[in-house]
Amino acid sequence: PRRSRLVITGAAGGIGKMIRGKLDHIADEIVLSDLTDVSCSGNERSQTCDLADLDAVRALLKGGGDVLHFGGQSTEAPFERILNANLIGSYNLYEAARLEGVRRVLFASSNHVIGFHPRETLLDADSPMRPDSLYGVSKVYGEGLAHLYHDKFGIESLLLRIGSCFKEPSDRRQLATWMSPQDMIHAIERFVMVPRLGCPVVYGRSNNSENWWDNSKTDYLGWNPQDTAEVFRGKVEAATEVPSPLDPAVKYQGGAFVTADHPGTKEE
Ligand code: NAI
Ligand code: 15L
Known part of the structure; x- marks a missing residue:
């Protein structure tokens, strides 16, 4: 069923x-939000909001x-x-969702x-977390919040590990x-339409030949990605060097994030 209201942060x-501009079949009103105004078309409107400001996030989600x-x-x-942006921001998002009656995130x-x-390990929704960065840890926290707000308050979330x-x-x-933009749109359609969502983990990737992630535990969502990165293989291989198999950025799934400088508490 078409929704009356869809809010998009970021x-x-x-x-x-x-x-943007591709979801008007999903909701009557689409609210686009970011730190600054976003250009709109069709049934979209823009509302600025700093996710670190709970009052602003509540105002954004007013109307559910x-x-x-x-x-x-x-x-x-x-x-x-x-x-x-991520710890306080996601807390504010879920807390405002609870207070303003949001159904799904x-x-x-x-x-x-x-x-x-390692890349040779096929992961699924129940594989242990092994974050590769402070950024990755912030997403672990966000997934934890989603579970809490589902189990305690019934707010459903799709934990899309893009x-x-x-x-x-x-x-x-x-x-x-x-993950192709079109497969993202299909995932959003299923997120909105599926009668019972729960709080599942889904790996966000297209129907690629090389695949490290098994989504079979969430078949009930009916999301079947259609595109494949394989059509770009020739172009990508021609444009990039063959990497050393010993490089940790090649050994592990997170790629360059596993070898990135640890930024710690550096001043911005
Ligand atoms: P992006 O960095 O291009 O966009 C993020 C947006 O969030 C920006 O427009 C920024 O202004 C806004 N933002 C940052 N701090 C904010 C704050 N305090 N209040 C309000 N808005 C704020 O990222 P992208 O690529 O569009 O990704 C979107 C989301 O998907 C992010 O949460 C990212 O972590 C996640 N993701 C994206 C992947 C990708 O391949 N693009 C892969 C995995 C996760
Ligand atoms: C992410 O989480 C980032 O948001 C995105 O910019 C890419 O770096 C992506 O992961 C990736 O792993 O390719």
């Missing part, structure tokens, strides 16, 4: 840009509906930044919650981790 970001929570720090960063989790698993959602895969690792 609407000015990379994923926000790729899905469903939320696509894409807003926040999307890469490794000093703790202060992760703290405000798509939580943009990340493959970096499991980034220190691989690499970009227009095209740009390196050899992304031939396994790529």
